[in-house]
Amino acid sequence: MIEVKGITKRYGSTTAVRDLTFTVRPGRVTGFLGPNGSGKSTTLRMILGLHAPTSGTVTVDGRSFGGLPRGLRHVGALLDAHDVHGGRSARAQLMALARSNRIPAGRVDEVLAEVGLTAVAGRRIGGYSLGMKQRLGIAAALLGDPPVLLFDEPLNGLDPEGVRWVRELFRRLADEGRTVFVSSHLMSEMEHTADDLIVIGRGELIAAQSLAEFAARGTRRHVTVRTPRPDALVDLLTAAGASVTSYGERLEVTGLDAPDVARVALDHRILLHHLSTENASLERAFMELTADSAQYVGADLPSADLPSAGLPSADLVPADVSPADLTSGDPR
Amino acid sequence: MTYAPTAPPAELRPRARFRDVAAAEWIKTRSLRSTPIAYATTAFAVLAFNLGTAYDSVSHWSARNAADTAAFIGDGIPLQHAYNGNAALVLMLALGALGAFTIVGEYATGTIRTTFAAVPARSSVLGAKAAVLALVSTVFGLLLALASFYGTQAILGTKGAGIGLGDPGALRIVLASALLAPVSALAGLALGALIRHTATTMIAVVTVLLMLPIVLTDGRYLSALLGHALPYQAWLRLAEPHYVSPQFGWTQSGAWTVYAVWALVSAAVAVVSVRRRDQ
Numbered sequence: 201m202i203e204v205k206g207i208t209k210r211y212g213s214t215t216a217v218r219d220l221t222f223t224v225r226p227g228r229v230t231g232f233l234g235p236n237g238s239g240k241s242t243t244l245r246m247i248l249g250l251h252a253p254t255s256g257t258v259t260v261d262g263r264s265f266g267g268l269p270r271g272l273r274h275v276g277a278l279l280d281a282h283d284v285h286g287g288r289s290a291r292a293q294l295m296a297l298a299r300s301n302r303i304p305a306g307r308v309d310e311v312l313a314e315v316g317l318t319a320v321a322g323r324r325i326g327g328y329s330l331g332m333k334q335r336l337g338i339a340a341a342l343l344g345d346p347p348v349l350l351f352d353e354p355l356n357g358l359d360p361e362g363v364r365w366v367r368e369l370f371r372r373l374a375d376e377g378r379t380v381f382v383s384s385h386l387m388s389e390m391e392h393t394a395d396d397l398i399v400i401g402r403g404e405l406i407a408a409q410s411l412a413e414f415a416a417r418g419t420r421r422h423v424t425v426r427t428p429r430p431d432a433l434v435d436l437l438t439a440a441g442a443s444v445t446s447y448g449e450r451l452e453v454t455g456l457d458a459p460d461v462a463r464v465a466l467d468h469r470i471l472l473h474h475l476s477t478e479n480a481s482l483e484r485a486f487m488e489l490t491a492d493s494a495q496y497v498g499a500d501l502p503s504a505d506l507p508s509a510g511l512p513s514a515d516l517v518p519a520d521v522s523p524a525d526l527t528s529g530d531p532r
Numbered sequence: 533m534t535y536a537p538t539a540p541p542a543e544l545r546p547r548a549r550f551r552d553v554a555a556a557e558w559i560k561t562r563s564l565r566s567t568p569i570a571y572a573t574t575a576f577a578v579l580a581f582n583l584g585t586a587y588d589s590v591s592h593w594s595a596r597n598a599a600d601t602a603a604f605i606g607d608g609i610p611l612q613h614a615y616n617g618n619a620a621l622v623l624m625l626a627l628g629a630l631g632a633f634t635i636v637g638e639y640a641t642g643t644i645r646t647t648f649a650a651v652p653a654r655s656s657v658l659g660a661k662a663a664v665l666a667l668v669s670t671v672f673g674l675l676l677a678l679a680s681f682y683g684t685q686a687i688l689g690t691k692g693a694g695i696g697l698g699d700p701g702a703l704r705i706v707l708a709s710a711l712l713a714p715v716s717a718l719a720g721l722a723l724g725a726l727i728r729h730t731a732t733t734m735i736a737v738v739t740v741l742l743m744l745p746i747v748l749t750d751g752r753y754l755s756a757l758l759g760h761a762l763p764y765q766a767w768l769r770l771a772e773p774h775y776v777s778p779q780f781g782w783t784q785s786g787a788w789t790v791y792a793v794w795a796l797v798s799a800a801v802a803v804v805s806v807r808r809r810d811q
Contacts, residue, residue: 245645245811249648250645250811268652269656270650280642283645284642285564285643295563296559297650300553300556301552301650301651302549302552
């Protein structure tokens with residue numbers, strides 16, 4: 201179990217993480233989601249005691265990890281697959297780690313076999329692909345058979361087979377009762393992996409709940425309409441209390457359901473080419489929630505059909521959900 | 533969920549031992565191909581300077597009789613040939629860089645985070661690095677100093693002008709040259725642990741180990757005092773066969789003390805430097 205209580209981290213005048221509070225429970229895979237630069241890696245480093253929080257506390261199974269003499273039997277961590285010396289072999293890298301924690305050398309061969317690197321264990325890591333380095337990092341995390349595991353973007357560079365393998369591994373580790381905390385900036389990666397989600401943006405907590413609860417939030421409906429007279433319909437729907445986003449002839453309507461939209465159109469003799477109710481995907485819910493906290497946003501392309509992370513959140517967040525509701529921590 | 537594993541309780545967990553961390557650092561040192569290449573290149577350069585100078589002396593031999601040869605030995609020239617200043621400077625630069633790389637190499641590659649996540653007691657890691665580095669560089673320095681001594685004396689011996697390790701001053705020069713290796717390596721480690729960036733650390737190593745002792749001359753009191761506090765000048769003092777004290781002179785035991793203080797303070801700086809800072 202990882203307990204993060206009110207941690208804030210400032211680097212000079214930059215606040216990387218602000219008053220973050222959440223708990224990562226054992227027996228579950230917990231996804232740690234946020235756009236690039238939202239403070240995920242900083243938070244993971246604070247859990248591992250590599251960075252000291254400016255204020256607040258982090259404990260792993262009730263203790264501060266940084267105060268432990270040896271770490272591998274408590275927490276296994278993959279922070280960055282590149283955090284290895286390219287001149288060493290995978291076996292030498294794992295042997296050094298194992299020895300520092302008094303883990304028997306035989307365990308190195310076990311984890312090498314587990315991640316499928318046995319055949320290449322004697323080769324220099326510098327020649328490994330990113331996917332192989334991820335496997336090596338996972339092997340290092342497993343060395344101490346720890347109850348808590350942290351993985352920072354572990355799916356980067358893995359092929360589809362590797363992704364499937366990692367998901368099954370996380371599931372198995374969680375089923376064994378371990379705490380599995382996995383960061384990602386892509387919701388799609390977590391959708392089939394995580395039980396719980398911690399979502400942050402700009403260093404602040406946006407959501408901490410189960411995937412099912414998060415998905416329910418994302419399934420608020422919107423209605424898609426196609427009409428040759430979009431301008432007239434936008435005015436009528438807005439007057440009826442809906443909020444409408446216009447993509448040329450295609451309109452996305454929230455606040456009214458499909459029969460209501462049809463009634464408005466019929467009353468005013470506006471032809472509809474298409475009318476459907478759609479559930480937002482998890483990906484979309486994530487993007488909506490983090491829309492105004494994404495740090496590095498590309499310029500908006502005009503009339504893009506995809507929801508852009510740069511759109512003002514007021515268009516996307518339904519009227520009945522205030523920003524305070526979206527924050528399960530201190531709404532401030 | 534009824535079963536929630538935690539780390540094994542303290543009594544079942546093997547006790548944390550410093551020597552395991554040291555053994556891990558030894559595995560790291562050993563498993564990099566660049567380590568033996570760097571030591572071998574250094575040995576080649578040092579031997580080239582020492583044996584080359586001795587060979588040069590022999591090939592331009594001017595002593596015509598036994599009295600000339602006795603004067604050659606009496607003036608301490610075989611001792612000067614045993615390990616010369618150029619060789620000492622190359623040794624310091626190379627070992628300073630090697631020492632620095634044991635830590636800045638980890639920062640540059642990011643390995644340091646993997647290391648500290650495995651051993652949260654960071655000072656133990658730096659202590660282990662210092663211990664392994666001191667041991668390896670001392671053995672290396674000693675072998676190199678002995679090879680230089682016996683090699684140069686064998687070359688001088690062709691003219692009957694070689695001396696043995698038992699001759700006055702011989703052991704002192706061999707030991708001073710041998711221990712210059714760990715002193716330089718630990719200084720490099722300390723600078724690397726403080727600075728953490730490769731290029732800046734290298735500039736600092738060159739400045740502290742090579743430039744300062746050349747700039748700080750014996751002419752004025754403060755300059756002499758500061759200069760005498762540096763390892764290269766300590767080596768010069770110990771390697772001098774017949775020291776003639778200038779206005780601000782110093783003793784051999786003073787020079788040995790400089791060696792000891794540099795080694796100990798460097799190790800302490802390295803150990804303390806990782807305590808508070810974010811990694």
